[in-house]
Amino acid sequence: MAAFLRNYKRIVVKIGSSLLADNKFVIRQSWLSTLVEDLMMLCDEKIEIVLVSSGAVALGRGSFRAEVAQRKLSVAEKQAAAAIGQIKLLHTYQSEFLKYKREIAQVLLSLDDSETRQRYINAKNTLEMLLKHKLIPIVNENDTVATEEISYGDNDRLAARVAQMVDADLLILLSDIDGLYTANPNFDKNARHIPLIETIDADIKSMAGESHTKISSGGMITKILAAEIAVENGADMIICNGMQDHPISKLKKGSYSLFKGRQQRADARKRWISNHLNAKGTLVIDEGAKQALLLGKSLLAAGIVSTEGSYQATDMVNIYDSNNTLIALGMINYHSETIALVKGKNKQKMQSLLNNESVKAVVHRNDMVML
Template identity: 40%
Template sequence: MDAVSGLGQARRVVVKVGSALLVGPDGAPHADWLADFAADAARMRARGQQVLVVSSGAVALGRRRLGLARRALTLPEKQAAAAAGQSALMRAWEEAFEPHGAACAQVLLTRDDTEVRRRWLNARATVETLLGLGVVPVINENDTVVTEEIRYGDNDRLAARVAQLVGADVLVLLSDVDGLYTADPRKDPAARHIPRVPRLTPEVEAMAGGANAEGGVGTGGMATKIAAARIAAAGGCATVITLGSRTRPLAAVEGGERATVVEPATTPAAAYKAWIAGSLAPAGALVVDDGAAQAVRRGKSLLAAGVRRVEGRFDKGDAVLVRDEAGREIARGLVRYEAADAERICGLKSEAIEGVLGYTSGPLVHADDLALAAHAEA
């Protein structure tokens, strides 16, 4: 895959934008850059693509608003600056996208939101709903509440986790260099640009962690971007690393400007299904009738109406087995109800669930969250 075709054909794109692009030396937003980027994203949205933004900048904007000196901030000062700056950051994004008729929505995440399954499901459902409504999610780490022990560490890593969360096809990391080089191009005129990385090897990582350590905005430079690309690749997502300071950087990549593409190891859907099938210990089981078993084998969601029995004690978001009445495993999936509520709605039609529980989370296990057993293919 090259950067041009990758960006042009992607259904869903996550773009990470760092503070250096968003905030000027005076601590104010780069309004012109934001306007150009929003026009760039609007062009992609107009052809049916979904764009999510992972945005730094809250602390930098909040520092100016609170009058904090240009020095290293204590953790409480950093959290206060994030609290003061997040509203300014969202206002800047809203003003940039408003001329294109696109609404923005703030999504603040902590590491637990992408590591704890129940919170992961909730975060994904929220973002999916926003995208379905045509909204541009603007995502940042919730710096007002996280501590150093529970941080993502940098927004490159956060962006990669978001790409996994939403099953993105391409992750774009906007940097202050136009990709990965064999050596630091600012120090070695013989350094070669690497346009394509089919597989992340120790040699590639050594380039990023050594000669390219200063390349790229953020705390870790190119090394953090390659680490993020590894996370994304495992989730079936390609990564594009390119120069962010260009006018309309996404269009520039599609126009053939330099970038480095790190190819994915698989597809987003296959990676997710493999994770469900092989990486999670089941906390219980749902025993289903023949009709539900056949529906699941055909790739349909598991509805409460087809469930005959609930086994085990599990919470929303836990992995469960799906078995037929003869005890054969059909699939594994992430359940959307805790065990007690699942028992209460066994055999009920979907429209009756809210009347019993007072809420509904849709099917017991959505088709997207089901991985068929190897012998259960229809």
């Protein structure tokens, strides 16, 4: 086992579809056996493991007619393929881990499960209980019900959210490439590998390209987005080539890209807010309200100029200044119809419009993250 991994206590490992399934949509059994052996070596070192596994759709589509399996699937076909493939995938995992007398548990998550506070906490508690009892959680997006509008669309960001849920200190993305390059190495022979990334800035994001395999749904850009979530929560993240046998035990310095987690983290609630992917609406505020937010104060109705979108209380909204610059993300206390009614109004006028009910801040400072 790579010696540096002993420095971590809880590791989330994400496995891409292109690693699990070959071009005929058949599971790469011998490779998976070596991966599980690597994971058991980590467990022997008292390191807790969570797997985030793609592959259900890829394995399931092999059950369709050849002309269907080879083309781009519709949403309904993708959902059906996931239903077929989940059985194959979990049966294979169970068989492999039982060789070491280790039980697994399936955890299906959707975007809403991590974006809605109570469901996020429920998922976190489930994962923590499984780890407490020495089970290996196998997490996947619930593709049987997900659509393009309500899904992650990739398991890279899902893996980062899971790492946040369980307070992992390392996220490993096993991919078909050995990390981040200055350009796509499949097309640019001068592309340079970047072994260490301490800050994710515009230059780093510009280096990301799309996936070049027909099985994988993600690309380098989704891995960069996952890294932003992971490092914000204090976890390191590794992107490495997992195609070889024993992909974890063969990790060597310089053979992967390491994104360093932040040493100082916000509290857990604000980290959950800042990692949201799906804001339901927008607010535009005036200069006075902007200055108040910058001083750490809550957002009041009087400072709101306009609102867009349909949202409910406790949904996330983006907050823009008058120059159309995104300055904050927060959990709102009123639905969109109420905000449209009270925007620009002071507390007394707002109370009158709401039939003298108790008036709260539109977005409380404890439920807001400045961007």
